Amino acid sequence: MTHKAYSNCRIAVDAMGGDYAPHNVIKGAIDAIKMDPSIELYFVGQEEAILKELNKIEPQFNKENIIHASEVIDMCDNPTIAVRKTKTDSSIVVGVNMVRDKKADAFISAGNTGAVMTASTLNIGRIKGVGRPTIGAQFPSTKGGCFVYDVGASVDSKPQHILEYAIMGSIFVKEIMGIENPTVGLLSVGEEDSKGNDTTLKALQLLKEADINFIGNVEGRDILTGKADIVVCDGFVGNIMLKFAESVLTLLKIKIRDFADGGLLNKIKVLLMKGTLKRILKDFDSDAHGGVPLMGVKGISIIGHGSSSPLGIRNMILRAKEMHEKELIKKIEESLGKDEKK
Amino acid sequence: MTHKAYSNCRIAVDAMGGDYAPHNVIKGAIDAIKMDPSIELYFVGQEEAILKELNKIEPQFNKENIIHASEVIDMCDNPTIAVRKTKTDSSIVVGVNMVRDKKADAFISAGNTGAVMTASTLNIGRIKGVGRPTIGAQFPSTKGGCFVYDVGASVDSKPQHILEYAIMGSIFVKEIMGIENPTVGLLSVGEEDSKGNDTTLKALQLLKEADINFIGNVEGRDILTGKADIVVCDGFVGNIMLKFAESVLTLLKIKIRDFADGGLLNKIKVLLMKGTLKRILKDFDSDAHGGVPLMGVKGISIIGHGSSSPLGIRNMILRAKEMHEKELIKKIEESLGKDEKK
Numbered sequence: 191m192t193h194k195a196y197s198n199c200r201i202a203v204d205a206m207g208g209d210y211a212p213h214n215v216i217k218g219a220i221d222a223i224k225m226d227p228s229i230e231l232y233f234v235g236q237e238e239a240i241l242k243e244l245n246k247i248e249p250q251f252n253k254e255n256i257i258h259a260s261e262v263i264d265m266c267d268n269p270t271i272a273v274r275k276t277k278t279d280s281s282i283v284v285g286v287n288m289v290r291d292k293k294a295d296a297f298i299s300a301g302n303t304g305a306v307m308t309a310s311t312l313n314i315g316r317i318k319g320v321g322r323p324t325i326g327a328q329f330p331s332t333k334g335g336c337f338v339y340d341v342g343a344s345v346d347s348k349p350q351h352i353l354e355y356a357i358m359g360s361i362f363v364k365e366i367m368g369i370e371n372p373t374v375g376l377l378s379v380g381e382e383d384s385k386g387n388d389t390t391l392k393a394l395q396l397l398k399e400a401d402i403n404f405i406g407n408v409e410g411r412d413i414l415t416g417k418a419d420i421v422v423c424d425g426f427v428g429n430i431m432l433k434f435a436e437s438v439l440t441l442l443k444i445k446i447r448d449f450a451d452g453g454l455l456n457k458i459k460v461l462l463m464k465g466t467l468k469r470i471l472k473d474f475d476s477d478a479h480g481g482v483p484l485m486g487v488k489g490i491s492i493i494g495h496g497s498s499s500p501l502g503i504r505n506m507i508l509r510a511k512e513m514h515e516k517e518l519i520k521k522i523e524e525s526l527g528k529d530e531k532k
Numbered sequence: 533m534t535h536k537a538y539s540n541c542r543i544a545v546d547a548m549g550g551d552y553a554p555h556n557v558i559k560g561a562i563d564a565i566k567m568d569p570s571i572e573l574y575f576v577g578q579e580e581a582i583l584k585e586l587n588k589i590e591p592q593f594n595k596e597n598i599i600h601a602s603e604v605i606d607m608c609d610n611p612t613i614a615v616r617k618t619k620t621d622s623s624i625v626v627g628v629n630m631v632r633d634k635k636a637d638a639f640i641s642a643g644n645t646g647a648v649m650t651a652s653t654l655n656i657g658r659i660k661g662v663g664r665p666t667i668g669a670q671f672p673s674t675k676g677g678c679f680v681y682d683v684g685a686s687v688d689s690k691p692q693h694i695l696e697y698a699i700m701g702s703i704f705v706k707e708i709m710g711i712e713n714p715t716v717g718l719l720s721v722g723e724e725d726s727k728g729n730d731t732t733l734k735a736l737q738l739l740k741e742a743d744i745n746f747i748g749n750v751e752g753r754d755i756l757t758g759k760a761d762i763v764v765c766d767g768f769v770g771n772i773m774l775k776f777a778e779s780v781l782t783l784l785k786i787k788i789r790d791f792a793d794g795g796l797l798n799k800i801k802v803l804l805m806k807g808t809l810k811r812i813l814k815d816f817d818s819d820a821h822g823g824v825p826l827m828g829v830k831g832i833s834i835i836g837h838g839s840s841s842p843l844g845i846r847n848m849i850l851r852a853k854e855m856h857e858k859e860l861i862k863k864i865e866e867s868l869g870k871d872e873k874k
Contacts, residue, residue, distance in 0.1 A: 433752030
């Protein structure tokens, strides 16, 4: 099976990334090209492991599109040391370098987030006008979803970085989510302009002057209630909030299990409501969104959750293709070049 | 009805505080003294409004224990301006001053959080060794609960303040929750000592040297999973996380309602699971805990949620009495005097 004849988007996939690699990655990626055969897929990683999995899932896959990388950066590795020194022949570094060398249009990985960020920033390089690249996360909300930037690409974000998050986030949400003129809120401890910490008070002024649809400060409660399409904050705050949010479902599941353990009647009650609960909670499932792009680098690099399912991987690949088709990098370059302040 | 004969704890209650004042406050407070007649209750606020409500709920209440305060600080008032200048005869200022003047052993309010904090800090004063008072919040967890300090008494908390939160929180959780040697975690973006922002990296060193049961960095997900009894963080982060957590239930309710609106069958499904859901989610209900004390001031001052129910108010009063009986202020004074570093 080769797609070269009608290919328009070449995507390098980190076959070794994630808790269930290579199985989930290869399964999800094959699903993606079944949905969209115009994608040309490259599996990057240990050839033998990839071949073994491919033989089970899609034996006809073009073997030329397996790019061998002898090393694997795991979740415990120090990103900077692994990327720069100890694991330069890893699937993450080799895959990122394919984007750098224009051999791929995008790279996707469910592996070590810090390593993907570091490799992408160092090897592909930052867009002019971007002080710090950012990763966002899509939170569920009453209005469909709220994108929060930054959720951990960096800590101690400066006011200027928060402004950049807002500009890049606005472009992403407009182009990919199809929301014309998306609203942007600044995460703070109160709605009034006087509320905030040193960083947000200064960021507020920059955001007010920027060419975005800024609605002022928003609070922690406003994310899920959908007050803004985009919420910007320091990466330390965003990361803690994201991990907290992810744990809500965990606690809920434990509470439900404890309740079910309380007797046969309880068990029956839980069984009866399971399907309904699943439908109600489906928006809380991170797999549906398919990873978050690292924005601010001169290439498409999408980072997925370590526990990504095949569905999550598939959605990451489809999103990468969409970002490529819609020329998101070019649009960010144009916009940040224009707004550059320093 | 007078309780003076066997009184051992005098509690001043802000009758005007909260979204449903004075009704919820008076109803909850009367419930508290029915449970524990040894409490001597003072209602602080506009006499006429208090009397009107008391006549409905408990006409025999001793009218001498109504302390008239002509003004009301509402949720929109600027705390500092209201407390210092424009509303010095408000229920909050008059109630706090009763503690300052040793006419009451504790003050409780479901009113403007900032105003209670400001009045308590300015008028009662800080405990020696406390740079910044703190308010904590009890989050649900798989192990029963996790206390997070600070959730908004201040922003840009310094490392030394975070250390103080840990010491005061440890005393509260030990004395009031009965947990011997409670564990303390520092909220950060990774477990490793190297992960964090400028503030947490410095706070980590102070916490390691302190006479508490410190377990190192914890992440956003570790709060609900109960990894530590106490989690300390900058007030900006804690406040955002608290408000985010409170909104989870709101979103869940909206999702359930939307599902029920999908047809008669869905409506029946939701009706059938309502009771079970309520039991599962009861730990997420802030009323159960009855407010959070402002710690670090030389008196007991407990702040409740604006939407506090009578149950919430009752629990705040019972908690205030417990704090008084267990001499929490004295214990904090002793401990922080000992550990004082600057």
